[in-house]
Amino acid sequence: MAKRDYYEILGIGRDADEDSIKKAYRRMAVKYHPDKNPGNKAAEESFKEATEAYEILKDSQKRQIYDTYGHDGLRGGGAGGFNGFAGFDLSDALRAFMRDFGGFGFDDIFDFGSSRSRRSGPPKGQDLQVKLGLTLEEIASGVEKTIKIKRLEACGNCSGSGAAPGSSKSTCPTCGGQGQVRRVSKTLFGQFVNVQPCPNCGGAGSVIDHKCRECGGSGVTKGESTIKVKIPEGVAAGNYLTVRGSGNFGHNGGTPGDVIVIIDEVDHEHFTRRGDDIICEVPLSFSQAVLGAEIEIPTLDKKTSLKVPSGTQSGKVFMLKNKGIPHLNSYGRGNQLVRVVVWTPTKLSQEEKELFRKLSSFDGEKPPGANKSFFEKLRQTLGV
Ligand SMILES: [Zn+2]
Ligand SMILES: [Zn+2]
CATH class of the missing domain: 2.60.260.20 (Urease metallochaperone UreE, N-terminal domain)
Structure with missing residues (x-):
């Protein structure tokens, strides 16, 4: 089936501004949210579709590519150098929605929304x-x-x-035992009748x-x-x-x-999380960095060891494959990145000081001059 136009999905014009895109998406997402439509595949599809449209259109760069080249432009290796966009699965969509609306979406989705959709009868207890x-x-x-x-x-x-x-108990005088009251509101678009639980008896139809x-x-x-x-x-x-x-x-x-x-x-004593990868820093002594060593590394389950080759520079990042966080709702897991940092001793004995003095008298390999390569390399490794 051909992919639908993103603007059409959200029901907005091609000149819609950021705010209207956000509002339009929120309206759709609240309507089709899986929590409000349990087991409804069509609603789930609409939710994913709307989220995908929103993710593209709210991003001015992606929107421009889409405006110029359409869906083809957003596929892998397409125009504009934009990296492949394979569409959303449900958990991506839920995450995207929570990220942008989690803070103030709750009332609408869970509480207000659900009691509003049940217009008659006693209101649901509070979430x-x-x-x-x-x-x-x-x-x-x-x-x-x-x-x-x-x-x-x-x-x-x-x-x-x-x-x-x-x-x-006697019949409620406000609603005459109906448990609900009608309110008529007049707006520019006409007259609307709202049926609400009776404020006097709370929908019971009787008073105590x-x-x-x-x-x-x-x-x-x-x-x-x-x-x-x-x-x-x-x-x-x-x-x-x-x-x-x-x-x-x-x-x-x-x-x-x-x-x-x-x-x-909860903050972890060793690790920082980044997506499903975890990052830690491990100290390395001078001699370990120079001669190479096998060092102990904490992981999320048990300790493991890492072979550090001789001549390892401070700040080098090693990757332990599949030692990160499992992906939610799919197979596989992230990696663990280990950044080794050469640790400089501060309390040396006389004998140790002597040895370092001796070392410094050798005319060995000298460090290169100042450069910015370290941060560049770290950035590349972390994919920032
Ligand atoms: Zn009443
Ligand atoms: Zn009581």
């Missing part, structure tokens, strides 16, 4: 967000975590009804004659609960998991809210 800090080791191996949640639970005395046990003493009529108490979550290997800060039905109690028979677990990364 709760918790941050879960994980070490790089936990991220590399995948882990099951038990998390404590502070939430609102049904009051034990009135089973969440808010009414004193044995007391009666005598309030429960324990909860003062609210039907809820503060409680604590624990949930278990299985974290797949390869997650990154900002990824999230939804635990359905573990959030706040839903009033008047509404479904309970969800718990949204947002992944955070």
